[in-house]
Each structure stands twice: as C-alpha cells, then as structure tokens.
Amino acid sequence: MSTTTKGCEVLPATSVDEAVRALADLGDRGAALAAGTWVMRSSLRGEDLRPRYVSLNGIAELRATESGEEVSLGALTTHTDLASRELPAALAGLVGAAGQSAFPQVRNVATLGGNIGATGFAEADLVPALLALDARLETASLRGRATVPLGEYLPERAQRPADEIVVRALVAAPATRRSAFARLTVRGGGEYAIANVCVCVDLDPDGVVSAARVAIGSVEPVARLSHAAVDALVGNRPSAAAGEEAGRLAAADCTPRDGLDAPGWYRREVLPSLVRRACAELAV
Incomplete structure (x- = not known):
C-alpha cells in the first residue's frame, strides 16, 4: 500500500528486485527513498520533489x-x-x-x-x-x-x-591497514563540514607507509582522492609533520568551491591542519 506525503506518493518495496522494477517503471518520475534526510531539504535547494518515491526501508x-x-x-x-x-x-x-x-x-x-x-x-x-x-x-x-x-x-x-x-x-580490511578522519565546521558539532579528510595507509613490518590514499571532501563539489598528497606519506612513518606536508600538497592541487559557510580560499587554507590531525592519529 502506498502512502502520500507532501503531495508525493511513496511506494513500498520489500526486495531489491521489487524496488528495481518499480524504479524502472517510474523512470524520471520517481526515485529511491531511504531516510529522506536529503530529499526533505529539496525545497531549500530550489529543487522539485519527484511525483513518486520507492521506499527502500522494508528491504532487509x-x-x-x-x-x-x-x-x-x-x-x-x-x-x-x-x-x-x-x-x-x-x-x-x-x-x-x-x-x-x-x-x-x-x-x-x-x-x-x-x-x-x-x-x-x-x-x-x-x-x-x-x-x-x-x-x-x-x-x-x-x-x-x-x-x-x-x-x-x-x-x-x-x-x-x-x-x-x-x-x-x-x-x-587487511590487518596492515589503518585510517583516520578529520573535519572542520563553522561552530562545532552538528554542522556540515567546511572541509573533511580521510587518510588511509598500509604499513610495512617496520611501521613505514608502503601505500596511502588521501581523500578530500567538501572542498570541491565532489569528493576525490588527492594523488599529490601521497608523495609526502609513502616511505615515511605516519606523523603530524608528514601529514602537514601531505595537506599542503593536497591544498595546492585543488580547486575549492565558494559557499555560504566558507569561501574557497578558506577551505584550501585549512586542509594542511586537517590532514595533519588525521596523520597524527595514525601515529599513535
């Protein structure tokens, strides 16, 4: 049985196959719906709601x-x-x-x-x-x-x-892998991130980084890996100093976006400290 909310019809699905078939039938007139925390804010972004949504919440x-x-x-x-x-x-x-x-x-x-x-x-x-x-x-x-x-x-x-x-x-999730996350907001907890980073490293038996991946979010329109940052980490032990340099390289390699919460230059400016924080956590 479907339900209606905010003028939209919500169709329940109890299996992946059922959801896929319903979405195929709806085409551009529908979309999948889970918690709806992003969909509910559509009007604030100037976006129209879809006429129909397929609820995924009943799919174990x-x-x-x-x-x-x-x-x-x-x-x-x-x-x-x-x-x-x-x-x-x-x-x-x-x-x-x-x-x-x-x-x-x-x-x-x-x-x-x-x-x-x-x-x-x-x-x-x-x-x-x-x-x-x-x-x-x-x-x-x-x-x-x-x-x-x-x-x-x-x-x-x-x-x-x-x-x-x-x-x-x-x-x-190999045993030799470690990762750490850091973010910065305007006023503290609960806010969207001005910038967020995650550093993932593979360690050799001596605790030296043999491979690394540094991902940057909220700085550009779409989160991505910073390949430039890796050079500062591989071959070294995880440390705040290595993280600072990795963050500097990441900042130099990005094209930050402007927003109501922060200008682009500020997002770039905070990256070295965020990558440093993540790498300092990995060094513990």
Whole structure:
C-alpha cells in the first residue's frame, strides 16, 4: 500500500528486485527513498520533489553487514550503527566519520547509501572515508548486479540509470591497514563540514607507509582522492609533520568551491591542519 506525503506518493518495496522494477517503471518520475534526510531539504535547494518515491526501508538485504577481510556494509546502514560497530582497525576512519557527522538525531536515520547517492551534497562525511578505503559499490538494476569503484561512481551519479540502486559498499580490511578522519565546521558539532579528510595507509613490518590514499571532501563539489598528497606519506612513518606536508600538497592541487559557510580560499587554507590531525592519529 502506498502512502502520500507532501503531495508525493511513496511506494513500498520489500526486495531489491521489487524496488528495481518499480524504479524502472517510474523512470524520471520517481526515485529511491531511504531516510529522506536529503530529499526533505529539496525545497531549500530550489529543487522539485519527484511525483513518486520507492521506499527502500522494508528491504532487509540493504541492512546486512558482514565483517572479515572484506567488510560488506548494507546501503541502509545508519551513521549511528556504523559508529557503534566493532569493525576492523582499517575502517577506523569510516567509523570516525559516521560518529562525527551532523546531529545524533540525523545520525540515527541517515544512511550510508543516502550519503553516497546524494547528488550535490559536497559535505557528505562518509564519502571521503569510503574513498580513502578504496570502497567498491554493489549496485542492482534490471540488468542485474554489478560492482563499481566508488571513485568512478561519484562523478556520474546524476547520469546513473533510473532503475539502479546501491545495495552495499565493499571495503577491504587487511590487518596492515589503518585510517583516520578529520573535519572542520563553522561552530562545532552538528554542522556540515567546511572541509573533511580521510587518510588511509598500509604499513610495512617496520611501521613505514608502503601505500596511502588521501581523500578530500567538501572542498570541491565532489569528493576525490588527492594523488599529490601521497608523495609526502609513502616511505615515511605516519606523523603530524608528514601529514602537514601531505595537506599542503593536497591544498595546492585543488580547486575549492565558494559557499555560504566558507569561501574557497578558506577551505584550501585549512586542509594542511586537517590532514595533519588525521596523520597524527595514525601515529599513535
């Protein structure tokens, strides 16, 4: 049975296949709906609501989480759930991002899949953490299941097929991997991030960084990896000093956006200190 809210019809789905078929039938007239924390603010962004939404909340598969050498996180996993789970040390940056984002009331309902799929939401905290962890997404559509790297998915979100949904994120968690997250807001907790970063490193037996990924969010319209920052980390032990240099290289390599919360130059200016904070945490 469908429901109506704010003039929109919400259609329930109880399986991934059912949701995909409903979205295919609706085409551009519909969209998937989970917690709705981004959709509810559409009018504030000057965007029209879709006539119909397909609710994913009744799909048990999207809530499943499995932990091992590879962690599978269902798209309906909430920020609160992520922040409270005992996940491998490799995912500490993701756990930190989930626990710091927004307010507790929002974290209780906002989902991993919603954070990933929210086109135009540059400030999403989970996205740079997942990017740094080299996450892959399992998607479902009428064409079947597929796996796509998050870094490829993000720039083309608005052009993805109308019948496609994100089922889960897949993240490798080797014992030698560590990650840390840092963010800056205007007034403290609960605000959108002016800038957020996640640093992920693989350590050799001597504690030296053998590989690294540095992801920057909220600075540019779409979160991305900073390849320039890696040079300051590989071959060194994690440290605040190495992080400061990595952040400086990342800042020099970005084209920051202006916004009501902060001008672009300020977003660039704070990057070295944020990457330093994340790397200092990795050095502990």
